[in-house]
Amino acid sequence: MKPKRSVKLEHIRYSYLYELQKLNMLSAKGRIKFNNLISSFNNYFRNDLLASIGSQVERDNHETWLHKVLRNSGDVIHPLKHILLHIFFGMKIDSTIKGSNLMISIPHPFGNGPWPCLNKTAEHFGEKVIPLCEITRCHNTGKPVGTFTCSCGFVYSRRGPDSSEIDQMKIGRIKNFGSVWETKLCELWDNKNLSLREKARQLGVDPQTVKRKVNVSSQVTNENSQKPNKLQQIKVKRNEWLSLKGEDTSQQRKTVYNWLYKHDRDWLMQTRPINKGNSYSNNRVNWVQRDEEIAEKVRDIVNKLKPIKRVRISKTEIGRQIGALSLIENQLDKLPKTEKELEKVVENIEQFQIRRIDLSIAELVRSNEILKAWKVAKKAGLKTEAYNRLKEEILKKINNVS
Structure with missing residues (x-):
């Protein structure tokens, strides 16, 4: 029996x-x-x-x-x-x-992450270094729209769903070029030996985009002779703004904001918090409603994080992804539903490793590969100590699949 x-x-x-x-x-x-x-x-x-x-x-x-x-x-x-x-x-x-011991991931409209960075000026161009895809709905068609944000500052979006992996190398719209791209723009623009078309090719955009971005920068400078210094100043102010964004009462933050609003408004509008009227700094807070909203966001982001092997599901990661890290760290006592959701999903190190094992086994099964403990451990990125500790668990899971 x-x-x-x-x-x-x-x-x-x-x-x-x-x-x-x-x-x-x-x-x-x-x-x-x-x-x-x-x-x-x-x-x-x-x-x-x-x-x-x-x-x-x-x-x-x-x-x-x-x-x-x-x-x-x-x-x-x-x-x-x-x-x-x-x-x-x-x-x-x-x-x-x-298959009850396998992790089933819901088909993603843009394929499984991580996704490639499509910034032609970045050293990691084409490499799959973007761990998360933010999905919204197109108001006109109802189709999913994926927004991909890379650590180099390059942000692009594309309407889906993708029909093949080739679609992952397509850009629908560039939302933000980022400091790496704009530094390259300055470097190429000063090179008189290159044509406008060649500069555009190296930047991965059309010539009109190059001219438009340079004109925006020129408006900042007032005088062409001062352009390199002004562009450098913009870069410094942007970095300063990003480091001060969370300090709502900082006088320095207000000063930097005013400078960027005057000289680099387009970039500032793209990076400032959305829906200022509902920001978390509002003193009149409906904590019950906020708790419901954040708990729902926690559930949504966890579903997106579960299929990603390289990201551990922690309070910090969840808070960072949903833009509520400060609330989770400092006001969790006012958010009982959110706290309960976090208790259910936050992983310790071993749970994170086991999830990676489940995902790796599922990937190997889909590829019709022979399941071996060492192969699962390698695909899951386990170090020797973790492999020795979890080897029996891996073998058990393999036997349950067979």
Whole structure:
């Protein structure tokens, strides 16, 4: 008699979300399109059949058993309802059980990260060094829009979803060129031996963009002879602003802000906090509402971080990604729901290593490679000490897949 396998409910939920993604029933931000789902579900099964087994789903009810299953509410759901969902999605129960120890990642509209930096002036051009992609929705088409921010300051966006890995090398719009690109612009512009077209080619833009960026810089200088010094001053002020952004009451910050507003307004508007009226410095705070908002942001960003092997899910990383690090570090006592979410998802070192092991096994399985403990450890980036400590756990996970 074969031993019984335990099935992780979180795995089953991710399996359902995976199927919803394939049916285009997840929004660009990963929200479930329940209206579409309920209509399709009720059309697939007869209403009288669902009613006879106590599994009907009403369109106007936002607390049905279907909502509870897919939102990971923690409620106990009858196995019959899971069977109905498996039938609806065309899933095999045996496959769900066999893969219950693998981490399933929902298909990303822009492929799996990290993503390449497309700044032609950077040494790491074309290398996959961008760990996160911020996804929004196009107001005109409803399609996902990915924004990619590199450490070199280059920020670009692209409307998706990507149809192949080749699409990852395409830029829809450049949102910010960054200091590395602009330093190269200054260097090339002073080189009289290069044509405008060649300068544009090396910068990865069209000639009109080069002329426009130089004209913006020239407006700062007032006199062409002073241009190199002024451009250097802009660079210094930008770095100063970035280091002072969090100091809301700093007089120095106000001085730098005013200087940049006068001389480099376009760049300043791109880097200042969005929606100033709702900033966290507001003294009249609805902490209940804020707690709900931040807890939701925590859930969203964790779903994006889980498939990324190189990023540990910590309070600091979550706070930094959602722009609420100061609140999480200093005001967490006023945010009970956020604190509860953090307690559920924050990883210690070993949990981080095990997640990397799960992701690595899943990658090897998808590539039809033979699973070996050393191969999994290498792909997960484990050092010798961690490998020796977790080798039994790796072997156990490999056996569960077999």
